[in-house]
Amino acid sequence: MRKDLITDAAIRIVAEQGMRGLTHRAVDREAGLPEGSTSAYFRTRKALIEGFVERLAVQEQQEIVLDQDDLAGGIAKTIDGWLVERNRTLARYAAMLEATHHPELKSILVHSPREQATALARALGHESPEHAGAHFTAFIEGLLFYRLVGGGSTTGPRPGTEESLRDLKKAVEKVLRP
Amino acid sequence: MRKDLITDAAIRIVAEQGMRGLTHRAVDREAGLPEGSTSAYFRTRKALIEGFVERLAVQEQQEIVLDQDDLAGGIAKTIDGWLVERNRTLARYAAMLEATHHPELKSILVHSPREQATALARALGHESPEHAGAHFTAFIEGLLFYRLVGGGSTTGPRPGTEESLRDLKKAVEKVLRP
DNA sequence: CGGCCTCCTCTACAGATGTAGAGGACTCTA
């Protein structure tokens, strides 16, 4: 499917050069398609952005790993997976920032772990599941951001390694504690 | 100082339109200066970016509020302050993302709370202050990001209100616990 | 086989953008 070639190339570009690099012609080049292709599929830039964000959403079907026997481990694994998929996650951050001044993106972006987090908090016996769930989500987001683009991107362990998993698990355990 | 007029306008633009809106001429307009002014002070776009990021760093001298009697409250207040300074914080996120493919920005961006956080963790008697400090920083970052651009930006309490402070404080308390 | 439709490529063009430099206004010093 040509459309997917295009949106995938768009994701790579946004991850590597930021939103500013996202132009019709740059996507053509990145996808190895003749000039004009991207413009044919996504006539306006706005359409192009929505296109790649939708593609992101599709690719992110991979949801939180919920392992009943090793809850923290499963979640750590999920986060580590997002760190390994660096491009995708970077593109997602760029899109979230974009959604700030382009609200229709928000509805595509809703990363559903929110309700999962609330349910989790309830199951663990937190007194106020909504709050706890929100805090938990915030913490996960933070861990991810910190390790991907924040201070932890230079000092933290390399994603995909045992050490990375251990580190993440430890952090998650602390927050799961009721 | 004309240079500050320019960098301040640049910060507003980046916050409101993203990095893509940051052009010499757009900054001229936003600052109410004649066309060409920005270009005279920052000949290249790279220089303009570095200029506004340095300005950000200057404006952010306001460091973490450390209140010995109400540690969590002080930190909550700090975070809430960042949420209220929406533009500045949004511009900071855009800059952090930019630093991903423009590494020389990182040295300007280092938000110093990292060592403070480590020291804090040590003072609170965490077994491994470096890890605890990093996790704590991650959590703060996450809370901020979640409330500013993530899910909490639509559902959370309005920054600057009592409720916002209470909510943040509760979250911070949980993570401060050794 | 002829016509139609879809998918794709190519070209056009107005406007925006990055960057450079000429020259004017203003200020300070001697």
Place this chain on the structure above:
DNA sequence: TAGAGTCCTCTACATCTGTAGAGGAGGCCG
């Protein structure tokens, strides 16, 4: 008051960007 230096404004221009439409290749239906 003359000259030098600084700060600012204006204009120029090659290049890039968003967007549109013309037209070709190939498949499908009658």
